[in-house]
Amino acid sequence: MKTIGLISDTHAHLPASFSEFMTNCDEIWHAGDIGSIDLYRELQAFKPIRAVFGNIDEYFLRKELPEYTIFDCENVKVVMTHIGGHPGKYSTLSLELITKYHPKLHISGHSHILKAIYDKSNTLLHFNPGACGIYGFHTKRTMMKFCIENDRIFDLKIWEKDK
Numbered sequence: 620m621k622t623i624g625l626i627s628d629t630h631a632h633l634p635a636s637f638s639e640f641m642t643n644c645d646e647i648w649h650a651g652d653i654g655s656i657d658l659y660r661e662l663q664a665f666k667p668i669r670a671v672f673g674n675i676d677e678y679f680l681r682k683e684l685p686e687y688t689i690f691d692c693e694n695v696k697v698v699m700t701h702i703g704g705h706p707g708k709y710s711t712l713s714l715e716l717i718t719k720y721h722p723k724l725h726i727s728g729h730s731h732i733l734k735a736i737y738d739k740s741n742t743l744l745h746f747n748p749g750a751c752g753i754y755g756f757h758t759k760r761t762m763m764k765f766c767i768e769n770d771r772i773f774d775l776k777i778w779e780k781d782k
Contacts, residue, residue: 620766621768622643622766624640625763627750628751629651630755632754633658646667648668650703650747651732656679670701671688671700671701673729674729679728694770698726699723722743724745724746725746728747728750733749734749758782763778
């Protein structure tokens, strides 16, 4: 079993309670718009991290990180990209990746809106952790964590604070 911390759209800022919320996580996944190489290094020092670059990320992050990633965690196939859309309105790239790889979990960021939606037509869960940074139109800063064991995704917890 693995406990995963999921964040996006940090824009170079983490909430003060980030480490407290994420302390029992085995890995941190970042769905893009990290905002600075320094924040990325801080996350790497904290926990093992999987990340993709976002549309605001600088050259050094784009050089180090992919636009999307496909991987297995336990027995769950995961597709993660920054601008991925959501069920019924996936980006062209996400739709291609979903069609080709048939993930059980699709993760994206970019919208600054937290979403956890079951996509019946593609038989997958879609997670968008919203935005935990301070820049953007969102009024709430949000993060997620959840467990994966074998092929089950469960025990979703949401952290939310006013911006």
